[in-house]
Amino acid sequence: MIALAFRDIRVRRGPREVLRVPVLNVAQGETIAVLGPNGAGKSTLLLAGALLLDLAAGDIALFGERALDGRSRLRQRRLTATVFQESALLDMSARRNIETALALHSVPRADRRGRADQWLSRLGVAHLANASPHTLSGGEAQRVALARAFAIQPRLLFLDEPFSSLDPGTRAELVGELRSLLADGSTAALFVTHDLSEAQLLADRVAVLLDGDLAQHDTVEVVWGRPASPAVAAFLGYALVEPTQLPAAVTEAASIPANAGTVAIRPTAVRLSIDRTEIGSAYRGDASIVAVQGAHGRGRLLLDLGEARIAAELPVEEIRSFKVGGIVKIEIDPGGLVSW
Amino acid sequence: MRGFRRFITVPMLGLALLVPAACGGGGGELILATTTSTENSGLLDALVSLYEEESGDHVKIIAVGSGAAMSMGERGDVDVLLVHAPAAELAFIDAGYGVERARVMFNDFVIVGPADDPAGITGSADAAEAIEAIAAAGARFVSRGDDSGTHAKEKTLWGAAGLEVPSADGWYTESGQGMAATLTIAAETGAYTLTDRATWLSVSDSARLPLLVEGDERLFNVYHVIVVSSERHDSVNTAAAGRFRAFLLEPTTQQLIGEFGRDQYGEPLFTPYASESN
Amino acid sequence: MDLIVDAVAEAWRLLRTGDNDIYGITLRTAAITGTSTLVALLIGLPLGLGLALARFPGQRSFIALANAGTGTPPVVAGLLVSIMLWRSGPLGGLGLIYTPAAIVIAQALIAAPLIVAITAAAVMALPPALHLQIRAMGANQRQYLWLIAREARLPLLVAIMAGFGAVVSEVGASMMVGGNLAGETRVLTTAAVLEVSKGQFGSALALGFILLAFILVIAAALTIVQQRARRR
Numbered sequence: 001m002i003a004l005a006f007r008d009i010r011v012r013r014g015p016r017e018v019l020r021v022p023v024l025n026v027a028q029g030e031t032i033a034v035l036g037p038n039g040a041g042k043s044t045l046l047l048a049g050a051l052l053l054d055l056a057a058g059d060i061a062l063f064g065e066r067a068l069d070g071r072s073r074l075r076q077r078r079l080t081a082t083v084f085q086e087s088a089l090l091d092m093s094a095r096r097n098i099e100t101a102l103a104l105h106s107v108p109r110a111d112r113r114g115r116a117d118q119w120l121s122r123l124g125v126a127h128l129a130n131a132s133p134h135t136l137s138g139g140e141a142q143r144v145a146l147a148r149a150f151a152i153q154p155r156l157l158f159l160d161e162p163f164s165s166l167d168p169g170t171r172a173e174l175v176g177e178l179r180s181l182l183a184d185g186s187t188a189a190l191f192v193t194h195d196l197s198e199a200q201l202l203a204d205r206v207a208v209l210l211d212g213d214l215a216q217h218d219t220v221e222v223v224w225g226r227p228a229s230p231a232v233a234a235f236l237g238y239a240l241v242e243p244t245q246l247p248a249a250v251t252e253a254a255s256i257p258a259n260a261g262t263v264a265i266r267p268t269a270v271r272l273s274i275d276r277t278e279i280g281s282a283y284r285g286d287a288s289i290v291a292v293q294g295a296h297g298r299g300r301l302l303l304d305l306g307e308a309r310i311a312a313e314l315p316v317e318e319i320r321s322f323k324v325g326g327i328v329k330i331e332i333d334p335g336g337l338v339s340w
Numbered sequence: 341m342r343g344f345r346r347f348i349t350v351p352m353l354g355l356a357l358l359v360p361a362a363c364g365g366g367g368g369e370l371i372l373a374t375t376t377s378t379e380n381s382g383l384l385d386a387l388v389s390l391y392e393e394e395s396g397d398h399v400k401i402i403a404v405g406s407g408a409a410m411s412m413g414e415r416g417d418v419d420v421l422l423v424h425a426p427a428a429e430l431a432f433i434d435a436g437y438g439v440e441r442a443r444v445m446f447n448d449f450v451i452v453g454p455a456d457d458p459a460g461i462t463g464s465a466d467a468a469e470a471i472e473a474i475a476a477a478g479a480r481f482v483s484r485g486d487d488s489g490t491h492a493k494e495k496t497l498w499g500a501a502g503l504e505v506p507s508a509d510g511w512y513t514e515s516g517q518g519m520a521a522t523l524t525i526a527a528e529t530g531a532y533t534l535t536d537r538a539t540w541l542s543v544s545d546s547a548r549l550p551l552l553v554e555g556d557e558r559l560f561n562v563y564h565v566i567v568v569s570s571e572r573h574d575s576v577n578t579a580a581a582g583r584f585r586a587f588l589l590e591p592t593t594q595q596l597i598g599e600f601g602r603d604q605y606g607e608p609l610f611t612p613y614a615s616e617s618n
Numbered sequence: 619m620d621l622i623v624d625a626v627a628e629a630w631r632l633l634r635t636g637d638n639d640i641y642g643i644t645l646r647t648a649a650i651t652g653t654s655t656l657v658a659l660l661i662g663l664p665l666g667l668g669l670a671l672a673r674f675p676g677q678r679s680f681i682a683l684a685n686a687g688t689g690t691p692p693v694v695a696g697l698l699v700s701i702m703l704w705r706s707g708p709l710g711g712l713g714l715i716y717t718p719a720a721i722v723i724a725q726a727l728i729a730a731p732l733i734v735a736i737t738a739a740a741v742m743a744l745p746p747a748l749h750l751q752i753r754a755m756g757a758n759q760r761q762y763l764w765l766i767a768r769e770a771r772l773p774l775l776v777a778i779m780a781g782f783g784a785v786v787s788e789v790g791a792s793m794m795v796g797g798n799l800a801g802e803t804r805v806l807t808t809a810a811v812l813e814v815s816k817g818q819f820g821s822a823l824a825l826g827f828i829l830l831a832f833i834l835v836i837a838a839a840l841t842i843v844q845q846r847a848r849r850r
Contacts, residue, residue: 052750078756088751091769100765104756148755158754371716380816385800400716402797415706417715520817543817575705 001064003028003156003188004049009058011044017056019044019212026156028063029185033203034192037235040209042192043160049190050158051077062156078105081149082158083142085165089133094120094144097133098151105152119147123177139170143177150181157182159191163198168296175201196236200224208232225266226338233264233338237311240264243339245308250283254334262340267300269336270312273329283332292322303330370399370580373409373418375489376518378563381538381609383600384422390596391587397580407487413437413566416573420581421566422588424489427496429564438566443615444588445597446562449493451553452523452540453479453532461532467556468500471534475503478511480531482522485514493561494534500558523549536561538601538609562613565589589614625823632824638809639801644828647786647805650718654725654785659778662730666737666777667763671749681738687731692724692784696791699724703795716797721805724791729781736780740773741766775844779837786833806832 004026011019019041098116123143216228227233287303299316406425459477461470484491506512515522519539526533570576594612601609703715789807796803806829813822
């Protein structure tokens, strides 16, 4: 059974069409990550799926039932829960936030407190049951928001960049928390994120949105390993070059067809050559350093190889001592090249 | 506008709450328009409570200036008037707005002013001369300036002195307020003013300027009761208005008028002066 | 200065002896201002919510209108209501002029724009995600409105205080539509004005003190409610 089905949907904001998706399905118990740059339409897709905005065209079905206007929408919405980036907690204690959500889902009054406390415990914030939202840190607030979402036992969960405004340590913790909450497969999830590693950790499948279009929708491995278009590859951090710019040995090793227009190189496929041990059909050569970059604990080297500008993703410690203009020996795993 | 209709129903409910109290309207209710000086003296409260007992009518006393009282009468918003502006009253009757005018009582106006009397009018019995002297001296004078009976009297005095009513800059000012407020202003600014004796007697000492001019028969202040005509507006309660008018002219009422104020001020504030035909 | 001493003495005397119908006037003031505030709330809260939440053409103009309404001179409101309610006016047949109901009408019309403007501003200041979140939690329209109003409860209490403040201190409109009739429509403010017009400043001040005391009690009560609401 398909938990959430998008068919030929179009969403307009004013005169502009901001989203168009011919087909997208979320299976029961499946987790789908929606990736894309800012303004690609990710949140729009999420809001449409959560029945929180109106479509210009197309259909959405939840658990096989088409979403129409009015009362049936409300009923369908009650099968879902949503967590936003800025935890939209109500101005009341954490426990009462959850109890309110339970009340809206017609849970009997007598059961509400127990369930609320149970879920606060599960998310590790039982001690904050009586705390007002103003006193909670970002991480604590999102834990309460997650507790509130799961307490109603949703069959479909929407998360709109829930961890974006948290510091990396808290963010990593909560990703782990969410992973274990979704592990039993009883809840399908559609979550929007910028963060590729979050997607890799949490998602069964990934949908990449670029400029309002669904550019690729597949398992994590496929999207990662074989991006559907240069644009997707660029978004994923691949370096785009023309085949002629690369040394011939590289394109041969990777069996790039003669008529390929663009080649993309996965940044993790470029490694520093420590010793001269043969590893498969890796290409080995010299590249000159153009820039030494880093962010989020990961380092990036921009290199000139032949006439191509490529990137290598490496641990920061390995590249700390490198200087611009220096020469390094690199290896490229030919499996990390994609062409169109 | 999807949800907007919802937001209208509660406000409508709120407005509907306001309507029920309409039970007070209709029969046996008499609206009396009178002057602030009459009301402030307290005489009207005494007379009206007696009248309500006797007649069973419910009287609402609206105290505004004589001018305002008559314009309310023109619109039929009041049933009976008790005013003291003879010229305007006659015009009111002639235009057909009022019927059955009758004299009720009188008292007099007096001119009061600062103790040092810069215009030198103390003891004069000629009001027109006195007011001319005030103008000549450029001494401060506060007028009611509100179309009241007192204001009307003041204007006739200017006419009698052969002068235009001065413009309100410099020594001549208009308060636009009731008599007691005007007396306070006069006291605070050391100015002259024309006042009815009753109000002058009833204000507190701080506003009691010395009495300087009295006795001129032009200072005569007579009050009339007028029933508002029901020809133009049939909402006027002429029956009750007629009853009230008759009550004012009764000997017992007249006697009450003649005694009122004696205990408090040592002299009565008004003199009975009933006359049917006027 | 002795005027103030006189006034305090007079206030005490009035309260002790119950002279001049002081208790009647005070109770009537409480009843009338309470009713006006309540009516203004019933009109103003939903309109304020609607103004903030619904989408319709000319929305901004209405908001400007509400904001402008907060500055309406009470005497203008009083005049307009009088013209409506006089016998010569369109609603003259209702016989409402010079009754407490007329004062309630005029005062409610003075206070309502205040409540509309403050409510609308308060709701518009809520974070946009909140609206989506409440709907996402499965609230129907009624539940949504209730939760939104609850989120904005602190500024709404301010709106109530402002509305009450506007009506309890009002005198011009109350005088015009009520007529200041002894025993019927005389309230603390109009009674005080009458005393001033009679030159009786001592009793005017006394009435003023009693009015201030009344306002203080109500303001204190509303503040306690507000501070409690903060914690909940």
